Amino acid sequence: MGRRWWWGLVVAVGLMVVLAPMSAVQAGEGKKAAEPAKEGKKAEAPPVEKKVEAPAEKKEPAKAEKPAGLVGTIVAVLPESNTLVVDVPHGKDYLRVGAVVTGQTKVMIRGKKAALENLTWGQKVRINIRRVPTGTELLSVEALDQPKG
Numbered sequence: 001m002g003r004r005w006w007w008g009l010v011v012a013v014g015l016m017v018v019l020a021p022m023s024a025v026q027a028g029e030g031k032k033a034a035e036p037a038k039e040g041k042k043a044e045a046p047p048v049e050k051k052v053e054a055p056a057e058k059k060e061p062a063k064a065e066k067p068a069g070l071v072g073t074i075v076a077v078l079p080e081s082n083t084l085v086v087d088v089p090h091g092k093d094y095l096r097v098g099a100v101v102t103g104q105t106k107v108m109i110r111g112k113k114a115a116l117e118n119l120t121w122g123q124k125v126r127i128n129i130r131r132v133p134t135g136t137e138l139l140s141v142e143a144l145d146q147p148k149g
Helices: 002-034
Strands: 068-078 083-090 093-109 124-132 135-143
Touching: 068 093, 083 124, 093 124
Parallel strands: 093 135
Antiparallel strands: 068 083, 068 124, 083 093, 124 135
């Protein structure tokens, strides 16, 4: 039952795709024949539309966007994958931002350099991120308070 139904569906869709353009052409011809030519004027062919094709765009790799500074609360610190997850208030909701920590990422706690592992859940931070072709990159993290708890 399942295979028959599937192949029936495939055949039906194929017929609709093939026959739909034909029926549209036939409907247009029938409409032209049904309209009598007005007296005093000759029947003219409809104007032919010229298709203008846009030149093919060259695909270049996506460029990194400008850094965006956000203030939020740390949800997760994942040192094994070099990832920091922060909830940033956005109206009544939150925007959850996950970003990769690179070798150039600056981590600061109380104005001093620190490691990603020194950040903890619940800490309020200011992050600077940017979008790159591979995802979101963390440029800097600055702890604004001590961790909760």
